[in-house]
Amino acid sequence: MTPILEAKGLSAAYGERPVLFGIDFAVPDGGIVAVLGANGAGKTTTLRAIMGQLRTWGSLHYAGTPLIGKSTAEIVRLGIAMVPEGRGTFSDFTVEENLLLGAYTRRDKDGIRRDIDRIYEYFPVLGRRRHQRAGSMSGGEQQMLAIGRALMSRPKVLLLDEPSLGLAPLIVQEIFQILETINREEKVSMLLVEQDAVRALRLASYAYLLETGRVALHGPAEQLRASEDVRRAYLGY
Amino acid sequence: MSDFIQLVLAGAADGAIYGLLALALVLIYRSTHIVNFGQGEMAMFATYLAWSLLDAGVPFWGAFFAAIVIAFFMGLIIHRVLVHPLEGSPELTIVIITLGIYLFFNSIALWIYSGVPKIFPIPAGVPRQSWEVGGVFIVPYHVTIFAILFVLMMLLFAFFRFTKVGLAMRAAAAQPLSSTLVGISVPTMMMLGWGIAAAAGATAGMLSAPIVVLEPNFMATILIFSFASAVLGGLDSPVGAVLGGFIVGEVSALGGRYIDFIGNDLQIVLAFALIVLVLLFRPAGLLGRPQVVRV
Numbered sequence: 001m002t003p004i005l006e007a008k009g010l011s012a013a014y015g016e017r018p019v020l021f022g023i024d025f026a027v028p029d030g031g032i033v034a035v036l037g038a039n040g041a042g043k044t045t046t047l048r049a050i051m052g053q054l055r056t057w058g059s060l061h062y063a064g065t066p067l068i069g070k071s072t073a074e075i076v077r078l079g080i081a082m083v084p085e086g087r088g089t090f091s092d093f094t095v096e097e098n099l100l101l102g103a104y105t106r107r108d109k110d111g112i113r114r115d116i117d118r119i120y121e122y123f124p125v126l127g128r129r130r131h132q133r134a135g136s137m138s139g140g141e142q143q144m145l146a147i148g149r150a151l152m153s154r155p156k157v158l159l160l161d162e163p164s165l166g167l168a169p170l171i172v173q174e175i176f177q178i179l180e181t182i183n184r185e186e187k188v189s190m191l192l193v194e195q196d197a198v199r200a201l202r203l204a205s206y207a208y209l210l211e212t213g214r215v216a217l218h219g220p221a222e223q224l225r226a227s228e229d230v231r232r233a234y235l236g237y
Numbered sequence: 238m239s240d241f242i243q244l245v246l247a248g249a250a251d252g253a254i255y256g257l258l259a260l261a262l263v264l265i266y267r268s269t270h271i272v273n274f275g276q277g278e279m280a281m282f283a284t285y286l287a288w289s290l291l292d293a294g295v296p297f298w299g300a301f302f303a304a305i306v307i308a309f310f311m312g313l314i315i316h317r318v319l320v321h322p323l324e325g326s327p328e329l330t331i332v333i334i335t336l337g338i339y340l341f342f343n344s345i346a347l348w349i350y351s352g353v354p355k356i357f358p359i360p361a362g363v364p365r366q367s368w369e370v371g372g373v374f375i376v377p378y379h380v381t382i383f384a385i386l387f388v389l390m391m392l393l394f395a396f397f398r399f400t401k402v403g404l405a406m407r408a409a410a411a412q413p414l415s416s417t418l419v420g421i422s423v424p425t426m427m428m429l430g431w432g433i434a435a436a437a438g439a440t441a442g443m444l445s446a447p448i449v450v451l452e453p454n455f456m457a458t459i460l461i462f463s464f465a466s467a468v469l470g471g472l473d474s475p476v477g478a479v480l481g482g483f484i485v486g487e488v489s490a491l492g493g494r495y496i497d498f499i500g501n502d503l504q505i506v507l508a509f510a511l512i513v514l515v516l517l518f519r520p521a522g523l524l525g526r527p528q529v530v531r532v
Contacts, residue, residue: 051418076420088415090408101408104401105420153420 252486275338471525
């Protein structure tokens with residue numbers, strides 16, 4: 001299967017300081033891939049590099065289209081959306097305004113309306129709170145809103161940065177279940193950065209382990225989960 | 238009593254103009270966190286352009302709206318050429334740039350139009366004769382100013398509330414990083430903010446020119462009152478800016494009349510006093526949002 005997102009020798013720098021050193025990875029069309037690693041390993045950087053928010057070089061392709069040198073807006077238009085760490089919801093705006101902002105790159109009014117209703121089906125709590133300020137909601141609800149907002153651009157690839165961060169286990173479980181449903185029903189491929197390695201390896205089919213800006217290890221999620229060495233060295237349990 | 242009401246009306250008319258220019262300052266501050274010292278001079282220059290059009294025989298409202306449109310594009314260009322390339326520079330650099338904008342337009346106006354004052358007319362169709370209502374004289378032109386301010390505020394409100402671009406501009410000002418991630422071009426939104434601010438400023442300039450007189454420095458004093466208004470209302474609150482404008486207008490009108498040593502010459506001191514008082518006791522302004530800095 002040809003990957004929908006593929007990096008070969010992808011490097012990135014914050015200003016003059018290089019932070020990614022030629023990493024390779026691939027997200028199969030319709031698949032879920034996890035990126036694991038310790039703090040500072042370059043997980044968030046990888047996602048930001050894909051979104052065109054850093055200086056990058058090497059090769060990075062989305063469905064055959066090179067992404068390097070493109071602006072974030074162009075990348076969103078092509079079909080990639082990101083749910084940033086800490087959710088990044090527009091806290092002074094209502095739930096519905098957040099979703100409308102997510103559809104900023106689209107022009108089809110009717111389609112946008114339909115998609116908003118679909119998001120409310122996935123996350124009923126958002127529908128009930130559509131006129132509420134995003135900033136006044138709980139962390140879990142804001143995470144749901146951030147995912148809903150990202151879906152509003154009709155992405156083929158969804159980048160998720162630590163969706164479980166700071167949330168109660170039950171809420172995390174609910175969110176991961178919905179992500180799985182979205183992946184299955186909407187055919188949205190996902191690249192998932194996660195601290196909670198156990199959960200990430202259960203959702204993903206393939207995983208990459210980053211260490212100081214390099215891929216230290218990669219393989220099918222099952223295999224990584226089963227490997228005693230990986231567990232002790234990288235997953236910390 | 239009628240003397241007092243008369244003063245209140247005059248103060249409100251001045252206040253409407255301060256509020257309008259303060260609104261321009263706030264629009265730019267909200268989106269780019271820059272206090273644009275050149276705002277008044279940009280307005281002054283747009284007013285001169287309107288005067289040129291009038292002088293060439295263009296009807297009043299034609300010249301009025303043409304100047305607003307030209308000012309809008311002037312704002313876009315200034316942002317693109319002078320402000321955007323310096324994004325991320327130290328605040329002092331940006332302050333110097335806005336002072337440069339001030340000097341540039343001031344000198345250009347002096348060069349093209351000379352320092353000799355010009356007469357800027359009140360809009361065609363507005364009576365010059367005051368209406369007497371129960372011993373109080375109402376100046377029809379003041380009513381025009383209120384009406385234009387009201388219409389402009391409604392338009393801006395509708396634009397920011399109900400249009401996609403308005404929503405995106407608010408988002409870009411509030412959370413630039415998240416805005417980028419949904420595909421909004423934050424620099425473009427900032428540029429639009431400068432354009433709208435310049436258009437609002439030009440309106441303030443053209444409305445005040447008939448009251449004072451059109452010469453290259455005529456907006457300088459008004460800018461100081463407008464700063465006081467914006468600071469008083471809260472630098473990030475458009476409604477606060479207009480409210481602040483009215484308060485500053487009243488304080489200087491009434492203060493000038495009832496505080497003996499103030500008179501007409503020291504009204505500007507009242508504006509500075511207001512700025513100092515606000516910064517001391519309520520730095521975020523009346524309707525502004527206190528800034529929380531995480532350390």
